Amino acid sequence: MSDDGRVISCAGGTMIRRIGRILIALSISFTGLSIGARSQVLNYLTKQKQPPLKIVKVANGIYMAKGEWGSNVGFCTWNNEVLVIDSKATKDATEKVIKEIGKITKNPITRVVFTHSDPDSFNGRDAYPDTAEIICSLRVLDDYKKNPTVYLEMNAPAAIYAAWPRSDFIPAMTFEGQLNIRLGHDEVTLLHYGPAHTSGDTIVWFPSDRVAFIGDLVFDGHEPLIQDQKGGNSLGLVRVLSILFGLKPEVRTFIPSHGDPVGRDIVQQNLGTIEEVRSKVTAMFDAGKSLEDVKKAFGVREPPQEAGAWIWPSLAVTVYRELSRKKF
């Protein structure tokens, strides 16, 4: 049981250990889609070593920090300040990123933007200086307050998630829709178009460099993931990806929270996957088919029995649940 009374349970329902304020929802399914879907069994009880931290230059003054525990972290060193996008999953891992930033520029971190509030991109936030201005969509603040269940998106030991900071999260600025930030001679644009992966996803867009940091709106190598407990929604994800794809000037490099930067082909592929799944599941739902029918049709596997193991969630199951909720 966690400090505030929550419990993590493994596939077999066994209580595992305390992890502060996060309840891990073990995913229960997988679809056999041809596009980008992969049956990956993860286990947060097995001994794992974090991948090495690597700084990759994305454009002039724009970088991403891959590796370590947690999602990709972005940073922009324009003018006399540094704007950072997201954190790693722990304070320690985020401090390593800050050290690397210090090797590139002596300018201070003045702003931190959170694309959303999932633990792998949010839990290391205490590493940032108190003087940095925290910016996020209003919905991220709401999600943080509600502290809902989430699917884990990366293979990491449970102890990593125990590092949940106890400090309050008080952003200096929240926004809805669009927020332009002037950074030196150029502008960074923050966009929030409503529910998608979660309810609060922010796109951090660098129009002049044709680059956008997109949080978990796109996964390369997995089918898209909806954190429905945080208000994520598959139709909303279609909408937001369509808008992202149509931004002018056209975005050419998309930086997801997990994996390497991707091009327009992968974004389009993700969009196509969601539309395809939505259309097939909707047809089955309208024909009176059950959730079991959908699982069978999409080749959804049962969760592994070993303790601490889970499989990437099934989009088909998520869509079926969305349709069921709508009906009732």
Ligand SMILES: [Zn+2]
């Ligand atoms: Zn996420």
